[in-house]
Amino acid sequence: MADEWKEDNGRARPADDKTWALIEKTMLASVREQRRARRWGIFFKLLTFAYLIVMLVLFTPLLSLGKKGGVTESGAHTALIELKGVIADDEKASADNVVTALRKAFDDSNTRGVVLRINSPGGSPVQSGYIYDEIKRLRGLHPDIKLYAVITDLGASGAYYVASAADAIYADKASLVGSIGVTAASFGFVGTMEKLGVERRVYTSGEHKAFLDPFQPQKPEETRFWQQVLDTTHQQFIDSVKKGRGDRLKVEGHPELFSGLVWSGEQALTLGLIDGLGSASYVARDVIKQERLVDYTQEDSPFDRFAKRLGASVAERLALYMGWQGPTLR
Template sequence: MSDDWRRSDSRGYQQSADNPTPDHSSQDRWTQGPDVAAYKDEAATVGAAGDDAETLRERQRLAQVEMMDRWIGGVLTEQRRTRRWKLFFRFMTLFLILAFVATVVYNAFWATTGDASTLQRHLGIVDVNGVIASDAPANAERIIQGLNRAWESDNVEAVVLHIDSPGGSPVQSQRIYAEIMRLREQGDKPILAVIEDIGASGAYYIASAADEIIASPASLVGSIGVIYAGFGFQDAISQIGVERRVLTAGENKAFLDPFQPLDEEAQVFWQSVLTQTHQQFMDDVRAGRGDRLSDQPDIFSGLIWSGEQALELGLVDQLASLEEVARDQVGEASWEDYTPRLDPFDRLTRRFTQVAAEVLGFKAPNSPLRYQAQ
């Protein structure tokens, strides 16, 4: 036979012809480890001189029972220790989850911004961020609520409209403009408009009601105009062989249907609507800005200007940042946000409703007219 021939004994240990010693490299530490061997040695030495064979066997049996008790006790101790750590980490995880949920719920429903009890004099900030629309965060109801909260706080030195918006709905913009003018006429404290990246179209409409407009040199300001944009698909629909079926009561009810040609009479009518809305825009800007506006006719052409250009045209009063405005008004960069918090559940429900309406084809814009930079 070969020299490296191996055989396995009844316990699974491998032996070779040259080395009959069992291979204990894979021994079980619970039944064959050094601790167990020590107990076996201890059991083997149990006894006294003169003990007969029966007494010696009984002593060895008792020693083995004691050894087994120790082993079981160690296993149970280890299991209890493991269970304690598992329970500890489970409780810690549950505590962190509950703390997170409690923080979210508190911030959503009970925490307020712009605490009127703040003793330090500060600016009262109201954010106008994003597109101005009834179904957007920058809607008239929310902004007007923030304006009144800041206005009524005794520790607000000046109310600041913090604007970063391309504009949006004419109606929403007009509502905010009217409220600012109402507060401005009371004269208790200044209302300032601070434009960040962009304050155009409907956002500038709002800003023009403020006592002063402040912008950065690179801000985009202006775009005083009204826009309607659509498409005409009447040729495309005829080429693919689709018949458009629209039933109306009123001969002009579907005059903006993109699958029908826009005739000259409808175009003239729609242009008159745009012109009248633009005139409202210009009149309100003139009422808010007064003699500070330049006589340059391009101001109302829909062009958009940089902050430096807007200063020369009288569209803004100074070039500065929010921090500089705060230091000028209260001596340090101190302000509080008075913009009402958004209800996360309401936002989720509203967004779901909008998506569902668009998928089902029921979505219609609030108004086809926009005070919005393109």
């Protein structure tokens, strides 16, 4: 082996210069091949990306056709709009979806009446307020078109807030109605942190900036402040229900009416929370006198649902984990 190597200025190299040249040539060829493969890889990735963009542009209009309520219906009918699930900005029962459906229903010259069919535990007071205000506005613009709220299984809190804006409310005798109250819940982990020997460090600018931090002890003055926020929101809820229901509410002798309790449809009728017992079909057939129902409910297309999932904000997730969700009508 010693004969195959020679010393050259203190460095060992192959005795055969041709062997070294061949190794060098092979290594350079390998580098060039890697660069070529990388360039082609980038090219195909860009090509694939461009293809996806083109497909989205071409098929988005077709996917949007999956939304209900997008076409004006011919012939007299009763417009049906579903309000189902939690009322929140990123849910099916968002103010944007419900308001869009309401506008299309009222603007259709063939609409003889509107049924808002509700099955919801409530949700955001802001989103509920948006829908409430829009119902009032549309009723003012179209006084000849009546809107009836029909509660199926559940019409509570923010959902009842919305229903109270209708001309009349119907429910089944076993429906759950009411829950006129506000809640905001979190957790307290102070004792747990102490037991684990973990120290919480929070740096803020503003004396009360971290007042809802579940890892710090509550302060009496901050608890009182937060209660005032909830009480204010509750009073706004009560005022809106009173304005919507008027003298039909049996407030006298029933102080528990705005306590957050929930009643059956039969009890709600006695309390003036609803106007009658019946289904959406009953209201269309016997109240509006137009049995044909046309669904105007706004539903996201597959593309919209994908985009919403993709665009969920990190801040929103952090707020959920930290317990900072704001007041909820539930």
